[in-house]
Amino acid sequence: MSQSATHPGQKRHLEPGPDHPITVRPHGRRVRVQYKGRVVADSARALELKEASYPAVLYIPREDADMGALRRTTHATHCPYKGDAAYYDVLVDGTTSANAVWSYEAPYPAVAQIRNHLAFYPDRVDKIEEL
Structure with a gap:
């Protein structure tokens, strides 16, 4: 793992490696996310990111x-x-699930594939189905 030089106030940037591997690949199955009975995402193009032991x-x-x-x-x-x-x-219908979705809008090069993608917290939506 290599760490970029940081200065006070700068954010750390680490590269994936043998001690902290990250892989991004097509998920291969359709994914549908629902909240309060409404489909808020439906995709056959989802990516699966595996990071270390998470x-x-x-x-x-x-x-x-x-x-x-x-x-x-x-x-x-x-x-x-x-x-x-x-x-x-x-x-949805006047109900809010706070900070239920995250997105890396300018991800580091090692995970550039997730740019313009969204991830949903499973416990902040009703269901995430893999079809």
């Missing part, structure tokens, strides 16, 4: 999500391996 995460192309049901929030996080994540609420 559970796999499915990333759905924005084109396959109902962006009208999502609202950008001010919440943000930083992953030294993937970059800065932006968050979205899911809004």
Whole structure:
């Protein structure tokens, strides 16, 4: 693993390696996300990101999500391996699931495939189905 030089106030940038592997590949199955009975994402083009010993995460192309049901929030996080994540609420019929979705809008080169994709927290939506 190599770490870029950092200065005070800069965010860490680490490269995946044998001690922290990351793979991104086509998921191969259709993925449908529902909240309050509404399908907010439906894709046959989802990507599966596996990172170290963490559970796999499915990333759905924005084109396959109902962006009208999502609202950008001010919440943000930083992953030294993937970059800065932006968050979205899911809004359906007056009900909001706060920060239920995240997206790496300018991911680091090692995971560039997840640009323009969304990931949903399973416990903040009703279901994530793999069909």
